[in-house]
Amino acid sequence: MSMEQPIDDVLIERYLAGECSESERTAVHSWLDASPSRASYRAWETHRLALVARRERWRTDAGWSALHPELNARSVGHHVPNAARFRFTSWSRPLVALAATLLIVAGGVTVSRTARRAGTVPLSASAQVASTGRGERRQLRLDDGSVVTLGPESSVNYRLQADRRDVVLVGLANFSVTHDAKRPFTVSAGDVTTTDLGTEFVIRAYAADSNVVVAVSSGRVGVVVATEPRRSTDLAAGDVAVRIPGADLAVRRNTDLSRYTEWVQGRLAFENQTLREVASELSRWFDLDVRIADTALASRRITAVYETPSASDVLDAISAGLGVTYERQGKVVTLRLPVR
Amino acid sequence: MARSLRMDAAMPSPTDRELLERLRSGEVAAFEEIYRTHHGALCDFAERYVRSSDSAQEIVHDTFLAIWARREGLEVQSTLRAYLFAAVRNRALHWTRHDAIVKRSAFRAEQEGARLGMGAAAPQPDDALAAKDARAAIDAAIALIPPRSRLAVLLRWEHQLSHREVAEAMAISVKGVEKLLAIAMRSLRENIER
Numbered sequence: 001m002s003m004e005q006p007i008d009d010v011l012i013e014r015y016l017a018g019e020c021s022e023s024e025r026t027a028v029h030s031w032l033d034a035s036p037s038r039a040s041y042r043a044w045e046t047h048r049l050a051l052v053a054r055r056e057r058w059r060t061d062a063g064w065s066a067l068h069p070e071l072n073a074r075s076v077g078h079h080v081p082n083a084a085r086f087r088f089t090s091w092s093r094p095l096v097a098l099a100a101t102l103l104i105v106a107g108g109v110t111v112s113r114t115a116r117r118a119g120t121v122p123l124s125a126s127a128q129v130a131s132t133g134r135g136e137r138r139q140l141r142l143d144d145g146s147v148v149t150l151g152p153e154s155s156v157n158y159r160l161q162a163d164r165r166d167v168v169l170v171g172l173a174n175f176s177v178t179h180d181a182k183r184p185f186t187v188s189a190g191d192v193t194t195t196d197l198g199t200e201f202v203i204r205a206y207a208a209d210s211n212v213v214v215a216v217s218s219g220r221v222g223v224v225v226a227t228e229p230r231r232s233t234d235l236a237a238g239d240v241a242v243r244i245p246g247a248d249l250a251v252r253r254n255t256d257l258s259r260y261t262e263w264v265q266g267r268l269a270f271e272n273q274t275l276r277e278v279a280s281e282l283s284r285w286f287d288l289d290v291r292i293a294d295t296a297l298a299s300r301r302i303t304a305v306y307e308t309p310s311a312s313d314v315l316d317a318i319s320a321g322l323g324v325t326y327e328r329q330g331k332v333v334t335l336r337l338p339v340r
Numbered sequence: 341m342a343r344s345l346r347m348d349a350a351m352p353s354p355t356d357r358e359l360l361e362r363l364r365s366g367e368v369a370a371f372e373e374i375y376r377t378h379h380g381a382l383c384d385f386a387e388r389y390v391r392s393s394d395s396a397q398e399i400v401h402d403t404f405l406a407i408w409a410r411r412e413g414l415e416v417q418s419t420l421r422a423y424l425f426a427a428v429r430n431r432a433l434h435w436t437r438h439d440a441i442v443k444r445s446a447f448r449a450e451q452e453g454a455r456l457g458m459g460a461a462a463p464q465p466d467d468a469l470a471a472k473d474a475r476a477a478i479d480a481a482i483a484l485i486p487p488r489s490r491l492a493v494l495l496r497w498e499h500q501l502s503h504r505e506v507a508e509a510m511a512i513s514v515k516g517v518e519k520l521l522a523i524a525m526r527s528l529r530e531n532i533e534r
């Protein structure tokens with residue numbers, strides 16, 4: 001390549017700040033891979049996302065409730081109703097409400113109303129961050145018109161620029177991307193990079209799972225694994241790619257995606273998943289701690305779709321289906337075999 | 341001179357400008373939006389100084405209260421975010437200084453960075469090499485970066501501020517930021533790739 005940039009301190013510094021373009025990032029990664037002593041630079045990227053995800057602990061709502069009464073409230077402006085803020089704490093609130101909302105404030109996401117009125121594309125040079133806690137979902141509309149739906153315990157870090165749109169994801173998200181060939185939309189999750197070619201897709205990359213899943217609902221994407229930066233795998237609608245560390249990218253073509261995409265519509269779907277997996281999903285979605293008392297139960301398998309589920313609906317259905325009982329104390333739910 | 345250069349090069353974004361205008365006119369909703377957007381990151385930042393989550397929250401709370409009180413005269417050079425980091429830093433320094441007086445131990449502003457642990461609390465040069473875990477290794481290497489450079493690095497790598505924003509947050513020039521980052525990189529590479 002003619003324009004190849006040398007890997008100097010300035011580039012590494014920008015890499016650590018998460019400011020690199022995708023090609024720069026790829027170049028840095030292959031430089032990092034050339035020597036084991038450089039491996040730790042890579043760890044920073046994931047670490048930063050983990051730090052961002054941990055910000056939930058500061059309980060901003062409570063902080064604001066404490067601050068608000070202290071302001072000498074002779075304010076002139078109007079109060080933004082709560083509906084203008086995306087915060088999903090339960091399944092009962094309909095996702096439909098999302099579409100109607102234009103002003104978005106969600107942990108660092110601000111959509112400029114001025115800019116929209118003027119019909120310009122606001123380009124933020126600095127990165128923005130949005131995240132969800134357990135039991136929470138959130139939908140973000142980016143300045144470019146793309147819509148990101150975040151699953152629970154997830155965070156995205158994104159930067160929209162004139163020539164590219166870069167997103168780093170930890171957790172679960174559905175991306176409905178406004179395609180722009182001149183501004184590629186790239187999502188990095190773990191060591192998997194997905195580039196939109198006009199499309200809607202789900203990426204699941206929880207740190208606890210260690211594998212990364214890319215499921216495409218419409219359009220096409222290109223997927224690149226960091227260890228093989230030159231090989232891009234194209235996925236079309238109905239395709240699922242699973243990256244398990246140390247193994248080749250596994251691609252299934254033309255499959256049923258519901259297991260990966262139902263959540264976007266507010267449903268909860270399991271397809272031949274073990275109770276152990278289901279328990280950890282339920283914990284995530286409903287902010288519970290679902291435990292399995294009998295190890296024999298953990299490997300039982302479940303296939304089901306729950307429409308507008310509540311925690312107790314799903315737990316009732318599962319215990320009826322598997323012939324088990326459950327006991328709930330606060331956030332702790334224990335599943336066990338019935339006493340005979 | 342550096343100051344005026346910065347003013348030219350870094351105008352607040354349209355969103356910032358709009359929010360600032362609304363804040364100056366006393367609109368609580370605008371203030372709330374700013375608060376909710378930055379609260380978590382600022383608490384993280386304050387905690388680096390005070391090592392106590394209660395004090396960190398108090399510092400951020402007081403900072404926002406002070407900003408509300410002087411909202412009409414608010415001047416932002418690069419971005420609202422950089423302004424907020426600068427304000428929290430000032431308050432946190434004040435806080436630690438006060439804390440130091442209480443404890444009868446000297447505290448000087450130059451030592452600020454020494455308190456800003458980004459990783460292991462008391463790092464040894466060998467930690468970076470010895471650490472088996474890649475995360476621990478970079479943490480240890482960052483902790484070995486000289487104090488003021490480490491503050492710049494914290495703002496850049498953890499909070500993703502631009503050079504201009506770091507300059508405003510640290511009240512130095514962009515050139516100064518670049519120098520601090522160069523020092524940081526030299527130190528980091530020495531301890532990671534050695």
